[in-house]
Amino acid sequence: MSDATISAGAPASQPRASLLVPDARTRKRNAAEARFRAYGLGAIIISLLALVVLLFTIFGGGIGAFRQTYLTIPVTLDAAQLDKSGNRDPEEIKKVLTLAYGKILDQSLQAVIAQNGIAIEGIADKDVSNLISKEASAQLRAQVLADPELIGQTIQARVLVNGRVDGFYKGRVTMESAARDSNTSPAQLQLAEALKDKGMLATKWNWSFLTNPDASDQRPEAAGVGVAILGSLYMMLVVLFLAVPIGTAAAIYLEEFAPKNRLTDIIEVNISNLAAVPSIVFGILGLAAFINFAHLPQSAPIVGGLVLVLMTLPRIIIPARAALKSVPPSIRDAALGVGASKMQSVFHHVLPLATPGILTGVILGLAQALGETAPLLLIGMVAFVKNFPAAPPAGLFDPASALPVQVYNWTQRADPAFMERASGAIIVLLIFLLCMNLFAIFLRRKFERRW
Amino acid sequence: MNDMRILERAVQQTDIKISARKVQVYYGEKQAIKDVDVDILDKTVTAFIGPSGCGKSTFLRCLNRMNDTIDSSRVEGKITLDGEDIYDKRVDPVQLRARIGMVFQKPNPFPKSIYENVAYGPRIHGLARNRAELDEIVEKSLRGAALWNEVKDRLNEPGTGLSGGQQQRLCIARAVATQPEVLLMDEPCSALDPIATSQVEDLIDQLRSEYSVVIVTHSMQQAARVSQKTAFFHLGNLVEYGDTDDIFTRPRDPRTESYISGRIG
Amino acid sequence: MNSERHIMSAFDRDLETVQALVVKMGGMVETAIHDAAIALETRDEELAEEVRRRDAAIDALEHQINEEAARLIALRAPRATDLRTALTVIKISAILERVGDYAKNIAKRSHVLVHMPAVESSGMALRRMSGTVEGMMKDALDAYIQRDPELAADVRKRDLEVDQMYNALFREFLTYMMEDPRNITACMHLHFIAKNIERMGDHATGIAEQVIYLATGELPDDARPKSESVTRATLNEGED
Numbered sequence: 001m002s003d004a005t006i007s008a009g010a011p012a013s014q015p016r017a018s019l020l021v022p023d024a025r026t027r028k029r030n031a032a033e034a035r036f037r038a039y040g041l042g043a044i045i046i047s048l049l050a051l052v053v054l055l056f057t058i059f060g061g062g063i064g065a066f067r068q069t070y071l072t073i074p075v076t077l078d079a080a081q082l083d084k085s086g087n088r089d090p091e092e093i094k095k096v097l098t099l100a101y102g103k104i105l106d107q108s109l110q111a112v113i114a115q116n117g118i119a120i121e122g123i124a125d126k127d128v129s130n131l132i133s134k135e136a137s138a139q140l141r142a143q144v145l146a147d148p149e150l151i152g153q154t155i156q157a158r159v160l161v162n163g164r165v166d167g168f169y170k171g172r173v174t175m176e177s178a179a180r181d182s183n184t185s186p187a188q189l190q191l192a193e194a195l196k197d198k199g200m201l202a203t204k205w206n207w208s209f210l211t212n213p214d215a216s217d218q219r220p221e222a223a224g225v226g227v228a229i230l231g232s233l234y235m236m237l238v239v240l241f242l243a244v245p246i247g248t249a250a251a252i253y254l255e256e257f258a259p260k261n262r263l264t265d266i267i268e269v270n271i272s273n274l275a276a277v278p279s280i281v282f283g284i285l286g287l288a289a290f291i292n293f294a295h296l297p298q299s300a301p302i303v304g305g306l307v308l309v310l311m312t313l314p315r316i317i318i319p320a321r322a323a324l325k326s327v328p329p330s331i332r333d334a335a336l337g338v339g340a341s342k343m344q345s346v347f348h349h350v351l352p353l354a355t356p357g358i359l360t361g362v363i364l365g366l367a368q369a370l371g372e373t374a375p376l377l378l379i380g381m382v383a384f385v386k387n388f389p390a391a392p393p394a395g396l397f398d399p400a401s402a403l404p405v406q407v408y409n410w411t412q413r414a415d416p417a418f419m420e421r422a423s424g425a426i427i428v429l430l431i432f433l434l435c436m437n438l439f440a441i442f443l444r445r446k447f448e449r450r451w
Numbered sequence: 452m453n454d455m456r457i458l459e460r461a462v463q464q465t466d467i468k469i470s471a472r473k474v475q476v477y478y479g480e481k482q483a484i485k486d487v488d489v490d491i492l493d494k495t496v497t498a499f500i501g502p503s504g505c506g507k508s509t510f511l512r513c514l515n516r517m518n519d520t521i522d523s524s525r526v527e528g529k530i531t532l533d534g535e536d537i538y539d540k541r542v543d544p545v546q547l548r549a550r551i552g553m554v555f556q557k558p559n560p561f562p563k564s565i566y567e568n569v570a571y572g573p574r575i576h577g578l579a580r581n582r583a584e585l586d587e588i589v590e591k592s593l594r595g596a597a598l599w600n601e602v603k604d605r606l607n608e609p610g611t612g613l614s615g616g617q618q619q620r621l622c623i624a625r626a627v628a629t630q631p632e633v634l635l636m637d638e639p640c641s642a643l644d645p646i647a648t649s650q651v652e653d654l655i656d657q658l659r660s661e662y663s664v665v666i667v668t669h670s671m672q673q674a675a676r677v678s679q680k681t682a683f684f685h686l687g688n689l690v691e692y693g694d695t696d697d698i699f700t701r702p703r704d705p706r707t708e709s710y711i712s713g714r715i716g
Numbered sequence: 717m718n719s720e721r722h723i724m725s726a727f728d729r730d731l732e733t734v735q736a737l738v739v740k741m742g743g744m745v746e747t748a749i750h751d752a753a754i755a756l757e758t759r760d761e762e763l764a765e766e767v768r769r770r771d772a773a774i775d776a777l778e779h780q781i782n783e784e785a786a787r788l789i790a791l792r793a794p795r796a797t798d799l800r801t802a803l804t805v806i807k808i809s810a811i812l813e814r815v816g817d818y819a820k821n822i823a824k825r826s827h828v829l830v831h832m833p834a835v836e837s838s839g840m841a842l843r844r845m846s847g848t849v850e851g852m853m854k855d856a857l858d859a860y861i862q863r864d865p866e867l868a869a870d871v872r873k874r875d876l877e878v879d880q881m882y883n884a885l886f887r888e889f890l891t892y893m894m895e896d897p898r899n900i901t902a903c904m905h906l907h908f909i910a911k912n913i914e915r916m917g918d919h920a921t922g923i924a925e926q927v928i929y930l931a932t933g934e935l936p937d938d939a940r941p942k943s944e945s946v947t948r949a950t951l952n953e954g955e956d
Contacts, residue, residue: 260522330559334622336520337553338572339629341545348571349561672793699795701933711796713727714720 058426065424068206068221069166071132071195075108075140075157077150088148101144102129102137105159118194123187131188133160135215135222161201163220163417165192169203172416209424213386214401214409220417223410225425227385231301231400232370234392238305239312239369244362246309247316251358254317255324256346275314282311283378291379298380299399301389307379308369315365316358323357324350356447363440367433373404381405403429468493468633468663469514474528476509476518483509487528487689489682491633496655496664498674498695501684502710507667510684511635514665515551516544532633549576552626556638558618560610560625565602568610568621569593572629588628595661596624597654616647623654627662634658636666640673652677671711675699683707727792734784734805738812741777742857744770745812748819749853749916753846756826756909757839764830767823774816781809800933804926808860811919811926815853818912818919825905832902835892838885842906845881845913848874852920859924865931868924872940878917879943885910 017023022030081100085092106129113128136159143157144150160166164184167173178186195201212224254271258264286307290296296303327350335345376382382405389398401409403425410422469491476484484506491497491514499507509518516537518524530537537547549572561568569589572578579585589606593599598620602613610621619639626634636655640648655677658664668674674681675695682692683706691698691707702708722728748767755763785806788794794802852871859867889903889910921940929935 328559330555330557331561333517333555334559334561334625335571336517337515337548337555338575338625339545339549340571340575344575348575353562671795675795700799702796708796709720712794712798713722713724 058423058430061420062423062425062427064170064420065209065427066206067170067203068209069161069169069201069203070158071109071161071201072156072158073108073112073200074154075105076111076154077144077152078104078107079152082144083148083151088151090145090148093145093148093151096141098137098141101141102134105129105132105137105140105157108157112195112200113191116194116198118191118198120187120190120194123191124185127185127188127191130184131161131165131191133162133219133221135219136160160221161192163218163415165189166203166221167417168192170420172420209421210428213388214384214406215386216384217413217415217418220413220415220421223418223421225403225406225428227388228401228403228406228425229428230389230395231304231381231385231402234301234389234396234400235305235308235402236366236370237392238302238396239308239366240362242305243309243312243316243365247313247362247365248320248358250313251317251320251324252346252351255321256342256350271314271317275318278374279311279372280374280378282307283375285310286375286379297397297399299383299385299401300397301400301402302396303379304376304381304402305396307375308372311372311375312365312369315368316361319361319364320354320358323354323361326357327353356444359447360440360444363436363443367436367440370432370436371404371429373402373408376402376405377408382409384409403432466493467491468533469665470529470531470534471510471513472529474510474513474526474530476506476513476527477525478521479523483687484513485687489689489692491663491665492680493632493663494659494661495680496659496666496678497680497682498678499665499667499682499684500669500671500674500710501690503669505684506687507682507684508637511637511665511667514633515548515553515635517548517553519544549629550631551633551635552629552631554619554622554626554634554636554639557642558615558622560613560618560621562609562611564607565593565610565613565621566606569624569628572625576629578630592624592628595627595658596620597650597657598624614647615643616650619643619647619651620654623651623658627658631662633663633665636664638667638669641669648673671699683710685710724792727794727798730784730788730792731798731801734781734788735801737777737781737784738805738808739857739861741774741781741809741812742853742860744774744777745816745819746850746853746857748774748816748823749846749850752819752822752826753843753850755823756829757843759826759830759834761827761830764823764826768820768827771816771820775813778809778813781805797930800930804930807926808923811922815916815919818916822909822912825909829902829905832905833898835899835902835906838888838892838903838906841881841885841888842910842913845878845885845910848878848881849913849917849920852878852917853923856920856923856927859927860930863927863931865928868927868931869936871924872921872936875917875921876941876943878914879941882910882914883943 079086081104082096083089083093109128109132139159140157162184164173164178164181165188168178168184168189173181173184173189175186175189178184178189192201209224210229211226212222213227214224215222254264254268258267286303290303290306291298296306331349331353332345335349336342340348381400381402383399383401385399385401387398389395389400407422407425407429410418410425467490471487471489471491474484474487475482487510499511501507512518513526513530514537518526526538532547532550536542561571563571566589569592570585573585573588579588590599590603593602598617601617602608602621610618613621619642623634623639639655640651643651652673655664655666659679666674666677668677678695680693681695681698683690683698683702683704685706691702691704693703698707699711702711708714748770751763751767754760755767785802788802792798852874855867856871858864859871886907889907892899893903918940925936
């Protein structure tokens with residue numbers, strides 16, 4: 001009865017437009033949105049291109065590190081040179097230095113050349129002996145020491161060739177550059193070619209890149225990331241066993257139990273700030289606190305691990321808090337309503353639900369720690385380490401290296417073969433990071449459906 | 452002579468279960484509850500009604516000390532359960548909440564199996580000595596919540612896989628599993644569809660033979676359907692408390708009259 | 717109590733509609749009583765016929781009020797005063813319909829009485845009685861409109877008067893009938909008319925009681941003021 005009625009006589013202001021024809025404003029808006037989508041797509045394409053270029057460069061440069069040129073020749077382990085007393089006494093055998101083994105290899109190679117009738121013009125004795133990597137004699141010695149019964153026998157030894165010859169097969173070295181090079185000569189290269197024709201020289205997949213320790217400047221062919229991998233692994237263990245419990249406990253306390261007062265606010269602000277501190281500052285802190293004050297050994301994974309723990313703590317606390325916060329308060333209320341205490345409600349209900357988020361944060365924190373270089377440089381992990389550290393916990397105090405530091409180290413060396421090694425190490429690092437990130441994604445997916 | 456009176460529902464017991472005297476509740480500086488005096492009877496459903504923000508939920512949460520979880524809240528006055536002051540320093544709120552159960556507005560089963568949901572309370576309070584006793588308690592509680600027949604074959608499935616009405620009944624089963632004496636319900640049906648609402652209301656009617664039930668509700672119709680005693684709250688005050696029949700046919704206070712007939716709030 | 721509007725304004729409109737119908741019906745019934753009394757007194761056949769015809773409209777109104785009240789209860793879920801309003805509206809309209817029927821009955825009998833010799837002295841008494849009942853009805857309806865329990869209580873008391881007047885008339889008619897048997901038919905009709913008026917008084921009291929229930933929430937506890945002498949009357953008592 002009180003309904004307003006539109007007066008019948010009022011004329012319509014405009015004829016109604018058809019739904020099927022978009023008006024000018026809609027067209028403009030659609031055009032603007034399409035442009036925005038195009039910008040977004042362009043941005044993504046640029047990012048992807050950058051990623052592709054990065055990967056290409058790295059893989060292109062580094063894949064060579066996984067292939068290595070080997071020489072397989074029969075080596076006569078002459079007892080006269082190696083075990084003068086004839087007792088096969090390990091102590092006696094140990095006294096024989098690598099030099100003697102070098103001579104053995106030399107003799108064996110010469111024998112092969114003679115047997116196969118390989119004659120190269122202008123080849124010098126030096127060229128022949130230098131064909132084999134200097135590292136090979138040490139490896140042969142280690143092999144004999146491990147099994148003294150080999151002495152007197154002729155074994156098929158697989159030895160590394162030197163870096164320049166290896167470079168020849170990887171395209172770094174040519175006949176022309178060999179002529180100018182002091183470490184090799186065209187004749188050596190020809191010898192290598194001849195041996196290859198006979199089937200004794202080949203470039204194979206090089207797993208030992210992953211297991212060998214670092215090698216000196218002269219022997220890039222023998223350099224490997226074995227020590228670096230172990231060093232990084234030990235540091236990750238330290239981070240895992242220290243940062244994860246401490247960080248998780250801190251997050252739980254801050255989120256569930258801390259009273260909401262000024263002090264808690266200050267703590268929260270400081271934790272956020274810590275996450276933003278440049279990593280090199282932590283290196284200085286580690287130097288001052290752990291090395292100068294606590295006198296822990298330099299270059300040890302324990303120190304590197306401790307520094308990384310300090311760095312990773314805020315990166316674990318913050319996502320852990322977010323995971324705890326994301327558990328709906330109705331769950332806590334339900335637990336309290338049934339008569340659970342605060343502690344029971346947190347540990348029986350909130351924590352299990354927050355675990356996937358916390359785990360993701362932990363894995364991502366570990367992945368970031370794995371790639372940190374600056375603080376490790378400052379605490380001295382940049383040194384040249386050839387010996388494998390022992391098993392933990394004692395091994396944590398032995399000097400070691402780390403993957404990113406090793407990369408830095410190798411890029412500083414003169415020999416271009418080390419560049420290849422560095423790229424190879426980067427590939428290893430990237431693969432680890434990729435695996436960790438994939439694991440984090442897998443965990444997230446698996447647990448997300450639960451509630 | 453009073454042929455207009457609505458049919459009276461039998462109230463079996465009239466013992467006082469919870470007694471509140473001069474209760475004040477403050478959130479920081481703001482006073483949310485002023486001078487509330489009320490007696491909650493045993494084996495009776497008492498409804499708290501009132502407009503939004505009138506304090507009915509706040510007062511409900513005082514009865515099982517859930518307000519303790521809010522830092523800025525302060526409760527004055529005396530609330531007794533069977534004569535004992537629940538805010539006495541010697542009282543452990545955790546123990547209190549085993550005797551006074553609570554069901555919330557949005558069904559919130561734990562993301563665990565149906566069995567675990569119901570078994571959690573008795574387990575942490577040590578009400579069962581072995582698995583067989585726990586099974587018994589779970590079955591009894593689920594039967595008490597009129598849910599047993601629907602879930603007895605799938606006790607290991609997650610509680611969150613049930614429908615809304617079933618989830619709320621699961622929450623009720625969870626609340627009765629700790630063998631409480633009082634059940635507090637904060638708008639238990641507001642998230643449910645009409646059929647689920649009716650099922651829960653029927654359940655509440657059955658529950659009153661064993662427990663004292665206090666239900667906060669936005670729906671006056673629900674309060675009228677389900678309760679024997681009704682308390683009307685307004686701006687933090689308890690305006691009127693009496694038999695549900697009287698409140699809905701001949702309220703004494705004009706504010707109650709206005710609210711009931713839809714003239715304010 | 718009812719000074720505030722409902723939040724749902726359609727609710728207010730529904731309440732006003734149904735109460736307006738009751739007031740209208742009350743007015744029609746008051747007119748019917750008045751006209752029936754006049755028709756009886758002035759032996760006006762046309763007026764009597766008029767009253768009989770108009771009763772159909774009164775019945776239709778009762779039907780309509782019932783419909784409206786059912787709709788109100790189903791759709792608006794009235795509580796407290798509104799609930800009492802809905803319930804009393806149904807009762808009052810039923811009462812009014814019966815009063816209307818009595819008025820129609822009086823008109824029917826007047827029609828018959830026109831063709832008979834008049835019984836003189838009863839006229840004034842009947843007029844007084846119907847006047848009182850008209851007053852009671854008017855006051856009951858006014859009390860309803862104003863929700864005035866005191867006025868309604870007053871209406872209840874006046875029923876005693878009406879009962880006494882009926883008792884007196886009853887004895888008077890007995891006397892007439894004993895005096896002259898030719899008067900019996902007329903007196904019987906007149907007696908029924910007097911009974912109808914007395915019943916109308918009772919119904920006006922019923923309306924007053926509903927008003928008290930509406931206003932206070934309680935029906936009056938005390939018994940209605942009644943005069944019992946009629947039920948104890950015997951032929952012997954009428955004799956002197």
